[in-house]
Amino acid sequence: MRARFMGLLVIVVGCASAPKPVAAPPPKAPPPPPPAVQETELHAGVTALAVQCVAGTAESCNALDDNCDGVVDEGCPYAADPQGVQITVAWDTGADIDLYVRDPSGEVVFYNEEARRSPVGGFLDHTARGACRAEQAIANVESAHWPAPAPTGPYAVELHYFGPCGDSIETQVTMSVVVHGKLGGVYRYKLQPEERVQAVSFELR
Numbered sequence: 001m002r003a004r005f006m007g008l009l010v011i012v013v014g015c016a017s018a019p020k021p022v023a024a025p026p027p028k029a030p031p032p033p034p035p036a037v038q039e040t041e042l043h044a045g046v047t048a049l050a051v052q053c054v055a056g057t058a059e060s061c062n063a064l065d066d067n068c069d070g071v072v073d074e075g076c077p078y079a080a081d082p083q084g085v086q087i088t089v090a091w092d093t094g095a096d097i098d099l100y101v102r103d104p105s106g107e108v109v110f111y112n113e114e115a116r117r118s119p120v121g122g123f124l125d126h127t128a129r130g131a132c133r134a135e136q137a138i139a140n141v142e143s144a145h146w147p148a149p150a151p152t153g154p155y156a157v158e159l160h161y162f163g164p165c166g167d168s169i170e171t172q173v174t175m176s177v178v179v180h181g182k183l184g185g186v187y188r189y190k191l192q193p194e195e196r197v198q199a200v201s202f203e204l205r
């Protein structure tokens with residue numbers, strides 16, 4: 001009886017130690033490239049700026065990539081996330097300029113506190129009133145952000161010269177677009193008092 005039991009034990013141990021075939025993992029597909037700015041349309045008078053930067057320069061909060069790293073205004077109180085989409089405008093007078101962006105959801109992202117996020121996540125991460133609220137740390141920059149992944153589709157960037165807050169004078173506005181840490185375009189336009197204009201539109205795909 002004892003001998004028969006031992007024989008069964010040997011058979012069980014032999015089955016447990018048999019090597020199992022290991023399936024090779026399927027090859028990973030490379031990730032798709034991030035979307036890029038396509039089919040840009042500029043309003044009359046809007047100019048596209050060539051790259052104006054010097055590697056190693058300190059970055060200023062001015063809607064420009066001063067240090068040539070592809071990211072605009074990193075280190076400023078906005079633009080904390082270089083992924084997704086960032087649209088930044090800066091201007092050179094004490095005027096109160098407002099940024100409006102119609103995004104791929106069809107809704108407009110602007111300073112309205114009650115509509116802080118568009119259906120695709122867009123919001124203004126910095127608003128400003130120029131000399132109307134000169135106590136603001138950065139009073140002549142507005143910036144909009146869409147978290148990653150960058151929503152694809154049409155974007156329309158509109159500017160409004162809301163109030164002069166002092167002299168009513170022509171104001172030069174610089175606009176920049178960054179998509180997933182890559183500069184998609186920099187533009188400039190001279191906005192007249194009370195003017196409202198769809199300055200730049202583009203497709204992200």
Ligand SMILES: [Ca+2]
Nearest residue numbers: 065067069071
């Ligand atoms: Ca930079």
Ligand SMILES: [Ca+2]
Nearest residue numbers: 060062064073
């Ligand atoms: Ca800058």
